[in-house]
Amino acid sequence: MTERIAERDICWAPLVLGESEKVRTCIVIGVIDDIAIVVYGQGRPGDCGSILVKLDSDLGKRARLTKDTHFREGNVTMVKLSQIQKKVGVCPRGKFLDFQDLAERFFKKTNPPQ
Amino acid sequence: MTAACFAMTDGLDQCYLSLLSVPAVEELVPPEVKRRKAMRKLQKYVAKHLVRTQSPEQVDEALDALLDDVSYVRMSDDVPNIDMKQALHRILLRSTNNAAKRFPMVAGVIGQSKLEHCDKLILESLRGCFFILSQIASQRPDKNEVSKTPSFYNGPRLTSMPSVLRRAIYGGQIATVCMIGIVEAEENAKLRTIAIVNRLSDRLIEGVLSILRLLAGLPGTDVSPDLVRPEERVPFDEMLRNDKAIQLSYAKTLDDAKRVNVYPYPPVSADD
Numbered sequence: 206m207t208e209r210i211a212e213r214d215i216c217w218a219p220l221v222l223g224e225s226e227k228v229r230t231c232i233v234i235g236v237i238d239d240i241a242i243v244v245y246g247q248g249r250p251g252d253c254g255s256i257l258v259k260l261d262s263d264l265g266k267r268a269r270l271t272k273d274t275h276f277r278e279g280n281v282t283m284v285k286l287s288q289i290q291k292k293v294g295v296c297p298r299g300k301f302l303d304f305q306d307l308a309e310r311f312f313k314k315t316n317p318p319q
Numbered sequence: 320m321t322a323a324c325f326a327m328t329d330g331l332d333q334c335y336l337s338l339l340s341v342p343a344v345e346e347l348v349p350p351e352v353k354r355r356k357a358m359r360k361l362q363k364y365v366a367k368h369l370v371r372t373q374s375p376e377q378v379d380e381a382l383d384a385l386l387d388d389v390s391y392v393r394m395s396d397d398v399p400n401i402d403m404k405q406a407l408h409r410i411l412l413r414s415t416n417n418a419a420k421r422f423p424m425v426a427g428v429i430g431q432s433k434l435e436h437c438d439k440l441i442l443e444s445l446r447g448c449f450f451i452l453s454q455i456a457s458q459r460p461d462k463n464e465v466s467k468t469p470s471f472y473n474g475p476r477l478t479s480m481p482s483v484l485r486r487a488i489y490g491g492q493i494a495t496v497c498m499i500g501i502v503e504a505e506e507n508a509k510l511r512t513i514a515i516v517n518r519l520s521d522r523l524i525e526g527v528l529s530i531l532r533l534l535a536g537l538p539g540t541d542v543s544p545d546l547v548r549p550e551e552r553v554p555f556d557e558m559l560r561n562d563k564a565i566q567l568s569y570a571k572t573l574d575d576a577k578r579v580n581v582y583p584y585p586p587v588s589a590d591d
């Protein structure tokens with residue numbers, strides 16, 4: 206993919222989770238060098254809080270989600286920019302603040318302040 | 320902390336972009352008249368987007384879309400700069416809390432008390448903005464220095480600033496569009512629907528409050544407890560400490576991942 210990836214972009218990227226690889230919708234939280242910090246979406250929210258993006262919402266339209274998708278705190282990961290298959294939209298600013306908070310909570314939990 | 324104040328005043332500058340379209344023409348000094356003309360162009364553009372909306376959700380979508388709209392951004396950039404500190408000083412001196420008189424048509428739609436509440440919040444945040452500008456005017460580095468230091472800390476960063484500050488700046492940007500919309504609604508009957516004006520005033524209140532909560536947490540500010548209760552104030556030092564911890568955690572996660580060449584994929588349930 207040659208398109209430039211930036212903060213707030215919504216992309217599709219194949220993620221290896223457990224033993225299987227699946228192309229998932231990702232919201233780009235930040236880009237450093239050749240790595241993007243993303244929150245990826247999943248069909249079920251699991252047992253922790255998540256941001257539900259519905260198909261008929263503005264974000265849903267822009268991202269062309271195939272089903273209602275949950276983005277949860279545990280779903281923060283990093284992908285190489287070369288892995289990203291397609292940019293499908295841009296997250297609205299207001300909603301993006303929620304995703305940034307979600308990523309911050311993840312990093313705070315990963316390495317709690319001493 | 321100073322860097323954070325710079326970022327905040329940049330956001331506040333945007334928030335009060337529309338401010339000078341409010342006073343009557345005869346009260347304006349020449350640079351403000353020029354600014355007002357550019358603001359009216361912006362008003363018409365905002366109206367074009369808002370007039371199609373029919374529900375609060377659609378108003379929200381239109382507001383967010385405007386912030387990403389290239390023409391809107393360009394028109395905002397074209398609004399001539401003025402001496403913000405001087406303008407605020409004059410506005411605060413002549414403020415009379417008579418929003419309902421200045422906006423009788425809007426008051427007729429959302430009610431006098433709500434409109435006056437909006438006005439009170441705006442004036443309070445202007446006082447805070449004036450305080451910050453007065454405090455840091457002498458400390459402000461030259462323009463080149465500012466552009467070289469967009470972040471508070473060196474090294475890789477997850478985001479450019481703490482979450483509370485981001486929300487306040489976003490709140491300021493949204494409040495600006497709402498203020499422009501409300502000013503236009505006074506003259507434009509097509510915008511004066513309950514769905515539009517009510518939502519604009521709600522978002523304006525929400526946006527200005529996000530700024531006021533932050534301003535109230537700054538040492539030396541004097542935000543009325545009637546508007547922001549003590550428990551709602553953002554402790555500024557704590558906010559910066561918290562942000563630094565997140566950035567360090569982020570940098571460590573990134574370093575760890577690079578070292579072993581494996582990124583921290585979390586476990587996913589089988590039914591996902």
